[in-house]
Amino acid sequence: MLRSPSRFVRTWITAVVVGSLLAGCGSSADEPASDDQAAKPATKTEVTVEPIKAATELTDTNGVEVSLDKEPKRIVCLFALCDDILTELGIVPTATNSALLAHPRFLGKEKAGRVDVIPGGFIAPEVEAILSHKPDLVIGLGDTHGKLAPALKGATTFWAMQPETWEDSVGYLRDVAALTGRTAEGERAEKAFRAKLAEAERTPSGKTALVIYGSDENFGVATPEADVTASLFPRFSDYPWKSRGVEGSYSLEEILAQGVDVLFVETMSFGDADGKLSEKLAENPLWGKIPAVRNGDVHEVDPEVWAKGRGTRSLGIVIDEATAALR
Numbered sequence: 185m186l187r188s189p190s191r192f193v194r195t196w197i198t199a200v201v202v203g204s205l206l207a208g209c210g211s212s213a214d215e216p217a218s219d220d221q222a223a224k225p226a227t228k229t230e231v232t233v234e235p236i237k238a239a240t241e242l243t244d245t246n247g248v249e250v251s252l253d254k255e256p257k258r259i260v261c262l263f264a265l266c267d268d269i270l271t272e273l274g275i276v277p278t279a280t281n282s283a284l285l286a287h288p289r290f291l292g293k294e295k296a297g298r299v300d301v302i303p304g305g306f307i308a309p310e311v312e313a314i315l316s317h318k319p320d321l322v323i324g325l326g327d328t329h330g331k332l333a334p335a336l337k338g339a340t341t342f343w344a345m346q347p348e349t350w351e352d353s354v355g356y357l358r359d360v361a362a363l364t365g366r367t368a369e370g371e372r373a374e375k376a377f378r379a380k381l382a383e384a385e386r387t388p389s390g391k392t393a394l395v396i397y398g399s400d401e402n403f404g405v406a407t408p409e410a411d412v413t414a415s416l417f418p419r420f421s422d423y424p425w426k427s428r429g430v431e432g433s434y435s436l437e438e439i440l441a442q443g444v445d446v447l448f449v450e451t452m453s454f455g456d457a458d459g460k461l462s463e464k465l466a467e468n469p470l471w472g473k474i475p476a477v478r479n480g481d482v483h484e485v486d487p488e489v490w491a492k493g494r495g496t497r498s499l500g501i502v503i504d505e506a507t508a509a510l511r
Contacts, residue, residue, distance in 0.1 A: 229382040229419070233375045239362040245326040245346035248333075252321065252341060255365045260302065260314055262324035262332075264488065265347055268495025269357050272373035273366040279317045281309050284488045289501055311335045321363075350381075350412055353495050377496035384420040384503050389510035391445035393421040394476075397491060399452050400464050403434055406450075412494045413502050420503075421446075421510050436470040446509050447476040450487040460484050483509050 241251040259275065261267045264282040271290050277299060285296035300317065304310040311332060314322060319340045324332065326344035333342045347353045354374055361370025395406040395414050406414035409427040417423040424442045439447075451461040462482050465471045476482055485505060489498045 228385055229378055231375065231378045231382050233371050233378065236358050236361050236367040236370050238365055238367055239359075242359050242363070244344045246330060246344050248344065250341060250343045250363075252363060254320075256320035256341075256363060258317060258319045258321075260317055260319040260322045262302065262309055262314075262322065262329045263306070263345075264492040264498070265325075265345060265353060265356065265494045266323040268353075268493045268498050269360045272357060272495065272497050273361055273364060273369045275364065275366065278319055279314070281306055282488065282492060284493055284498070287486060287489055287501075289497065315339050323360075347412060347494050349415060350494075350499055353412060353499065354378075357496055373496050377500050380500050380503050381416065381419065384416075384507050388419070389421045389507070391421060391510050392443060393417055393423055393446045393448065393506065393510060394425060394439065394442070394444045395448045395450065395490070396439070396461070397450035397452055397487065398461050400461070401468070403461060403465070405434060405439075406491075413490050413499065416499060416503065417506065420507060436465065436468055436474070440470055440474050444474060444476050445479070446481045447474070447483065448490070448506065448509070449482060449484050450491050451484060452487055452491070481509065 240253070241249060244250050258278040259266070259270060260279045261270065261277045262281045264284040267277060267280055267282055267284045267290070270277050271285070276291070276295075277285075279300040279302050281302045283296075285291040285299055286293045290296070291299070302309045302313050304313065307328065309324075309329070309332070314332075314336065321341050321343060322332075322336055323343045323345060324330070326346040329342075330344050333344070336342045345356050347356060354377070357374060358370055361367050395411075395417070396403050397406060398404055405425050407425050407427045408415045408418055408423060414423065414425075424444070447462075449460070449462045451459075462484055466477075471477055483505070485502075489501050493499070493501075
């Protein structure tokens, strides 16, 4: 499956970027959308799932052929979508580079603690540490981990993924299911997600929702055009924000002007930063004037799931939590 290069998304913000209003994420360049500009789903989600056929090769996001002689048994994940997919297929990664597995609807803290963590952080995972696990397959984010491919070549197979939409995530689920021989598991996971999304579409909320993220008053807004999670919201709620394609800053005045009924807040921690984003924003007098704040409809959500997961299990959790809050 060949996919185009990605837009930046909020998931992969570094400490350097935070200082410039989280500019690396897809939403630092966004603006409120007018009624005719707001992202609207063109069609309802199709629940029918095509059969998945086992395979030994495919083409990754960079146009590189990924070929395996046999089903991979030892898989190292360098970003959370990989962990999400493997969990859906009933596979535990040999090592990981995210904290997603600790979520109770994945492995939970106890079992996740038994999965080795690759040192070096998300941006620069250590090659020697990766290879020490003797992986059959290493899965990473194309625009971040693609630079590791030359160092891994000859020792293991590297697969670059670049999800931009939930359909991309489903496509990668199907690809991994085909390579690992977990075709039935892949079909079940895809069908369960599609059914959940279709059900949410059948009973849309009349409330306005918004997802914001950050570590302090320099916050960002996730948008349907540049964020996998936010792309789901127009299917079951009014989401008054779109990408404007240029860098900009945000103010609580902009959110207040939209009359947002429900706010979902992802607190991103960097360095010594601590405390919830919603608590820090509450220091601004305008915060209390937002309808969602006045009505007690501000929800701090798990950024590991909402911002980083991007697979069918993570997005299923997002749908469950979002639709419950939007009732």
